[in-house]
Amino acid sequence: xxxxxxxxxxxxxxxxxxxxxxxxxxxxxxxxxxxxxxxxxxxxxxxxxxxxxxxxxxxxxxxxxxxxxxxxxxxxxxxxxxxxxxxxxxxxxxxxxxxxxxxxxxxxxxxxxxxxxxxxxxxxxxxxxxxxxxxxxxxxxxxxxxxxxxxxxxxxxxxxxxxxxxxxxxxxxxxxxxxxxxxxxxxxxxxxxxxxxxxxxxxxxxxxxxxxxxxxxxxxxxxxx
Numbered sequence: 178x179x180x181x182x183x184x185x186x187x188x189x190x191x192x193x194x195x196x197x198x199x200x201x202x203x204x205x206x207x208x209x210x211x212x213x214x215x216x217x218x219x220x221x222x223x224x225x226x227x228x229x230x231x232x233x234x235x236x237x238x239x240x241x242x243x244x245x246x247x248x249x250x251x252x253x254x255x256x257x258x259x260x261x262x263x264x265x266x267x268x269x270x271x272x273x274x275x276x277x278x279x280x281x282x283x284x285x286x287x288x289x290x291x292x293x294x295x296x297x298x299x300x301x302x303x304x305x306x307x308x309x310x311x312x313x314x315x316x317x318x319x320x321x322x323x324x325x326x327x328x329x330x331x332x333x334x335x336x337x338x339x340x341x342x343x344x345x346x347x348x349x350x351x352x353x354x355x356x357x358x359x360x361x362x363x364x365x366x367x368x369x370x371x372x373x374x375x376x377x378x379x380x381x382x383x384x385x386x387x388x389x390x391x392x393x394x395x396x397x398x399x400x401x402x
Contacts, residue, residue, distance in 0.1 A: 231343075246281065247288040311324065320356060320399050371389050381402065
């Protein structure tokens, strides 16, 4: 289950800079054959109940950072760099191409890397309400530690009208252990249950400083086993 997440940065930067020098910001291959890259134009980001009457943002990132996208569009793999964001309402990654917003089809994505964050398509979509992507926090021989994001709407007291409530978008996330068969196990709330699930040896437990429920400690534990 070990995965190399960041090696492609250098290779992608070299190939992408060559495209920029020869054919402009996107390169003729991308700009002239956008459908081959499985990108589709987005005309409306908000829909249905997500309207102007609801406060908040459907996007996971505050801005549109440059992401490295690894795809399966060629036998040897095809990687490119574009501004991206994760729209939690549509549950799709979006890309900006020449100031137009597109979404990337999940079936062509191997990985989306935003700085030190890595997102992969959710390999287990059997559970109702499953999300399309998981953020990989740590890799281990027994489990991977992943985070799944979800958009929620909650009623909050209005800041302008006393006694009235308004709807606000909130972003929630949950931690899961992912097995080598892609089964997702929600990280237990109990420290005892976490230790039992991970089957840490006494020596491995001694290497965990503080509460095992802390994300950094969970990552360390997963990488040890």
